[in-house]
Every structure is written in structure tokens, then in C-alpha cells.
Amino acid sequence: MPPVTTRSDAERRRRPAQVAEEIKRWIVAENIAPGTRLPREAELMDRFGMAKGTIREAMRLLEAEGLLTSRPGPGGGSFVHAPSGERAAALLGNYFYFQRLTVADIYQVRQALEPELAATLAGRLSPAQIAALEANIADYDSPPRDAEEERDQHVASLRFHRLLAGYGENPLLGFLIDFMASMLANLTVTRRLYEPRNFDLWRSGRDYQRDLVAALRRGDGAAARRIMTAHMATAQALMQAQEAEMARRFLGTA
Amino acid sequence: MPPVTTRSDAERRRRPAQVAEEIKRWIVAENIAPGTRLPREAELMDRFGMAKGTIREAMRLLEAEGLLTSRPGPGGGSFVHAPSGERAAALLGNYFYFQRLTVADIYQVRQALEPELAATLAGRLSPAQIAALEANIADYDSPPRDAEEERDQHVASLRFHRLLAGYGENPLLGFLIDFMASMLANLTVTRRLYEPRNFDLWRSGRDYQRDLVAALRRGDGAAARRIMTAHMATAQALMQAQEAEMARRFLGTA
DNA sequence: ATCTATTTGTACGTATGTATT
């Protein structure tokens, strides 16, 4: 039997992690707003009784989580930061990089969420938002001529959904839909669009988006939901037909 | 007009971030499996021509993302790591900490996803899984006597959904349902259960879970979906009635 | 059970880079 250690697990943790935890607790306890400046390195070294390197490692931990940013110079320092959606998506993408996520998995969730979003958006879009959606559709008005154009159009048509995601009031729903669109933008497509059946699917997808915008404009939630459901079904079929596969790569961290 | 800088944005980035990016790219390019050991600190210092502290800051960045773990001693080092679901959930929770997420927001998504999961699970659960679900329900068989017991039961009834989340085949769907349950487990409830109407809601929620297990066992997907939909509706009503609010705190990082 | 080797973990002093005034 090993000798009794008086050290708790918390004490056992590496020092940078302790500091990071402490700062997180402080942010919550004091309800610190983004933009607030943390004490200077020198002061943190004092407060925690640790060397510069240790403090800096702690800062990098929090920075990776997207919870703070630092900049040098006078008036510089470390600042509390609300993680951006992109950052959050990249971190979540890290997780799914190691899970074997299929296109079908993503579409099962899209199938459930996208119609819901569409329904809540009906009649609540500004003219500018409607215009942005219509302008986006124009980017893939005519069928692609080559592989590169096809890829561009694919990304553009996903942007349509990312726009919708940003227009809703529910941050969770919006984030998830945007996240899935960004995952799908990282696809490798092995079979081309040119077969007649695939082309039909492509065209009907485009038409669905047009119909959807019309329904959203006239405030018909039930129709918007119905159209989006059908749109998702054809989109999935198109992906399946093209034997699209998730690319094994991390999402951009920019 | 400022003088032209020859440095690109990439070169401009802090060195630890560069190293971290490089290592990520390497993981993807070589398709490194979790458990694989990275070069020693000394060697990385060499390879990147950087000081020890810099390399270590890079490691902390990757560690915070859940992509590696390190331990000292012989046979130690830094190891590629697949982020755990908990870690991923905690990081995603950081994001929503700063968004103003309401209980209603979460329930809108649950409403869409939970029935979908229930439907796909019908007839696909092992006897052991069924037993685990039934054992879980037993934890809140009788109404809570005090506030503490009420809270425990709330968490326990959410565990029912987390179990279901783990039984599915779709990692994305499972993660999301588990994530929402863990968010809801962090609630502050301001009004108690004792009012008759709230008590009815509580009881019907419990009954729904029983019915659901029965439907899952006999493989009736349509019924499972229907029951879960109704269950979500009452659960939301109960939360609303109790004026539950999201707690402003970070998810555990353990 | 002890020592030894290996590898990360922490400390500290100094120098450099960057942005504000």
C-alpha cells in the first residue's frame, strides 16, 4: 500500500492549470465583462507567487479557450474575451475530427434543425436580409462549368444557411446550424455533378432556396418549414450521390 | 501611409501559436493516432529554433484544446490526445457563457433533436441498456421531499437523456443532446415544485419516461418519437413554471 | 528499497519587440 499523500487532486494539478482555473472562477464570481483588463504579468507573478513562465503558460491556456487575448505595449495586457463563434466552432471541430462523423450523421441533425429555424424566421426578416439571401442565390444561378466552380457553388449554397443561422434569435440554434455548414464546407467530393440525376438534384436544391425566401418574405412559417425539409432531403441525396466525404482536417482557427 | 511591412500575417503571429499550428498540421498530414508521442521538448526547441518557454506555451495551447497531454518522467512526454466529450462540452460552454442563452433556447433545440434520437433508438437497445434506463427512473420514483432532493432528481432525470445520448450511433446527435442536458443541469430554480400544477407536470414527465422505455423496448419508433415530443413539452413547461434560469458559470473542466 | 537516468515542470534574470504618449 502506497504511503498516504496529503495532497489533494487539486493541489496535484500543474500550476499553470491552477492559475487558469482561478482566473476563470474570478471571471464568473465578479461577472467580469469582456474587454476588462487583467492584472499585469508582474502583478500576477506576485499574486500567485509564481514565475513569469508559469503565468504565461496559464495565459496561453485561457487564450486557447478563447477567453482572453493579450497585446503588448502601453495600455496593453491581457483582456477578458468572449470566445468568437468561429473559435468555438474550431474547438468543437477538434472533437469531431477524432470521431468518425459521416455526412449522414450531419444531415440527420440538419434535417431536424434547419426546418425549425426556417419556421421561426418567417415574417421576421428585414428587407436587407431578404436581399442578402437573394444575392447569395444569384452566385449559383447557372450550373457550374468545372470542378472548381462546382466547389465554389457548394460553399456558396452553404453560405445561404449560414446567413439564415445569423438571422435567428436563438444563439444555440444559430451556432449549430452554422457549425454544420462549416463542417460540410470541408468536403471532398469524388463524383461529379454531370450525371443527369445529380444535375436534377442540384437544380431542385437551388429552386427550393428560392421558394424558401418567398415563403419567409410572406411570413408563411408552415411553408418555410415544409420547403426546408424537402430541401434538406434533396441536399442529402445530392451529397450521397456525389459520395462526399468529410475531410480529415481541423477547422480554421483564425 | 505606414511603411510597407514585408512580414506576412503568418509571420506576424506569436511564435507559440505558429508552433501549435504546425503541430496540428502535422497531426492531420500524417494522420497521427491518439496516443502517439510527440518529440521531446529539447528536440522541438531544436526543430523550431525556439526557447524552451516558447515551446511550452505552444504545448499549453494544444493542451487547452484537448489535443494533447503531457507527463514527466521516463517514458513521459507529450502525447496526441482525442479531446474528450466533456472537454469539448466545457469549451463549447465557454462560448455560451457569454451568449445570453435562455432555457427556451435550449428547449427549442431539444424539442427538435430528442424525438429524433428516440425514434432511431427504438428496438436497438440491449437488455442491459433498457435495465440501466429503468434503474435511472427509479431514482425519482417518489416526489422530492425538500429542495435538495428536488435538485438531485432534476439532475437524475437529465441523466436519463444523457444515457440515451450515449446509446445512439450518431456522434453529433449524441454529443448535442448530452451537451444540452449538462447545460440544464446547471440551473437555478427559483420557484418550488409544491404547487399542484407543477406537481402534475413533474409526475407526467416521469410517466413519459416510463412509456418511452416501453416503446423503445418493443421497437416502436413512431411512438417513441411521439412520446418524447410530449415529454419535451411538459419538461419545458415545468422549467418555465419554476422560472429556472441558466446559471452563469463555466462547465467543469475535469 | 534505492539509486539512476530521462523527461517534463518551475524559477529567474535579461534582452527584445511593440504600441502609446
Added chain:
DNA sequence: AAATACATACGTACAAATAGA
């Protein structure tokens, strides 16, 4: 243009952990 205030990076020394002899 210069001084100032801050983070950023370096280099070295030493402490702690752990596998294996």
C-alpha cells in the same frame, strides 16, 4: 524622436516525477 509600459522571447539552472536497473 524619445521615453515609457507592457508583453514576448531566450537561456540557464534546478525541482519533481517516474520507469527501470
